Structures are given as C-alpha cells and as structure tokens.
Amino acid sequence: MGVLFDLNFIKRSSLFLILLIPFLGASQYTDVINSNRPGFSVSAYAIGKNVLQLESGLFYEQQDHSILNTQSNLIGTDISLRYGLLFERLELNWEATFQNQDITFSNFGTSNSYTDFYRNRIGLKFLIYDRYKEDKPNLYSWRANNVFQLKNLIPSVSLYAGANFVLGENPFYVGDPSYSPRVMVATQSRLTPKFVLISNFAYDRIGSDYPEMSYLFSISHAFRNPKWSVFLENQGIKSDRYSDFLLRSGVAHLFNENLQADFNLGASVKNSPSRIFMSMGVSYRFDFHKDAPKAIEDQNANENGGEIKKKSLKKKKKKNKGSGAEDIDLGPTKKQLRKLKKEKKKNKGAIDF
Helix, strand or coil, X not given: CHHHHHHHHHHHHHHHHHHHHHHCCCCCCCCCCCCCCCCCCCCCCCCCCXXXXXXXXXXXXXXXXXXXXXXXXXXXXXXXXXXXXXXXXXXXEEEEEEEEXXXXXXXXXXXXXXXEEEXXXXXXXXXEECCCCCCCCCCCCHHHHHXXXXXXXXXXXXXXXXXXXCCCCCCCCCCCCXXXXXXXXXXXXXXXXXXXXXXXXXXXXXXXXXXXEEEEEEEEEECCCCCEEEEEEEXXXXXXXXXXEEEEEEEEEEEECCEEEEEEEEEECCCCCEEEEEEEEEEEEEECCCCCCCCHHHCCCCCCCCCCCHHHHCCCCCCCCCCCCCCCCCCCCHHHHHHHHHHHHHHHCCCCC
C-alpha cells in the first residue's frame, strides 16, 4: 500500500510539473545572493537558472526533557545545496542536518551518544505566481512606494515537492521507512522596501507512522545600511512523535553580491523538551547565470539602450585636448606674434590729437 501511494504521489507530482512548464519563463535571478539563512524559512523565489548556491552553518543546542528526565547536548551542521534547474523559476534543493547528540538518562544513571542525519531531504521548488512581475513603481508618489499598503500582503507563491531519506539504521528515526514524501507551500510578501514576510506550510513524512505538519512565519528587516539585516521567526510543529513551538532571531551581513554571513539563536516555549540553540554560518553563490538572448521583435521599448537618434551615428568633432602643459606659461605662439606685430604697425601710423 505504501509503495502504491509513493508511486501515485510521484506520478501526480511529475504531471503537475509538466503542466507548469509553460509558466516558468519569468526571471528569478537577482544581482545579489538570495539566501534562506539565517532562519529555517524558505523563500518563494528560486535562485536563477545555472546558479549554484551553498548555505551552511554550525550549531549547538541544549535540551532538557522534564518528563523523561534527560539532558542532551547537540552539535552539528546544517547544509543546503541549491541549484537553478532548467528554468528561471525552478530550483533543486538538497537539505541536510548532520548532528551528534550526547544524552544523559538521569533516572537510570546512564548516557549515550547518537550520530547521524537528523534531516536529509531533496526536492523541487517552483514559483507559480510572481506578485511583482507586472508591478511597477509609482513615479509620482514616494509614499506609495515606501509605505505599507494592504495590497502588499498579496504574496508570491511557490510549491515544493520532495522526499525524506533515512539511510541505514538511523537512531533518530527508528522504524521509519527509507523514503517518505514531503510537500510545502511557500509565500513571500514585500510589506515595504525594508520589510519582507515569508510563510511556509508543510506536510512531512507522508505515509509514515509519524506524519508531521508544520508552519513557519519569518519577517526580516533591512537597515539603512542594506548590507545588514535582522529577522524574527516562529516555527510550529505538530506530530505524534514530537510537537513544539519555536522562536528564532538573528542577524545577517552581506560582504559582497555572492557572500553572506549570519548568526542566530532561539528557544522553545515548552519543557518536554526545553530547547536553547545558536548557530552561525555562511552562504556563497557560484554565479554561472547568463541571460537568454531576446529577439528584437520581442523587446519592449527602451530595453536595449533606448531609441537610436538621427545624429547618434555621426562622428563627433574632436575636442582640443591641449598640449599637456596647460599650466605652464610657454609664451606667445608664432601666430600670436604676427598678430602683435600688425597691431604695432597700425598704432605707429595713427595720429594722436
């Protein structure tokens, strides 16, 4: 039954992708790196065709479970490898969390250590609606472009379809199938030029004994110096295995158009378990993007440097660049001397009264 469900899921996902191919033409590429870090929320936008992006960080976490009476220390790395595949709106994404957990069972006076992938999934994300594709700035009102308006809540929307993979005997997912589907809806709204709201709604580990539903809300703010930004994020998780309500906050700094560094910390609001964690990481973009050539008949007005003026092809007159010694007094030229002599002769022949 599970195999049939998985096959049907793959067929439906493939058919959906094929139907969406005609709509995958608008550009998603940006001049500056578009990273999902420092939080866990996923942007609605892809990174652009032929762009490869690595987002990675190290984290430390402390967990205390009041009911089981356990204490844990975790250390590990988060990795996300993103690639703009085939179309500007389509993105392939591999996400992984590899961690080590040292856990102490206070009731029994014993401890143990587990090391494996806590997260290992791959999927495709594509934008089905770009809110700002046809949105143009108001040339007559600064306020209309910079102040929050209700229409700014209308988001861009993307869909994600992928799968989780459990390799071997994973101590974090005992008894789970080696493969389970995952689907997600990601939205993104630009509230103002400096505030961006992202939301994710996911249904995870479909078909397993412990399916999981989750949401993420993240709001980010760019400072007056746009290289610095901060974010605040809320994540909710609901499952028979584990449920939680998490808060995160952090800061990101853009070093150049391809490199970003970040730091974040967060905590849970419950004690089964209580969680306190921090992370720091970097995002780097390998930019192999090239704009596709556009036929002249398909170009809009002024897209290729504007209209050609009648006199634009005429040769311009050369300007007198000077001798290179304009600040030095070299005396009068031969022409100036001849003119001076003529003026003197005229003055001699004049009669003074």
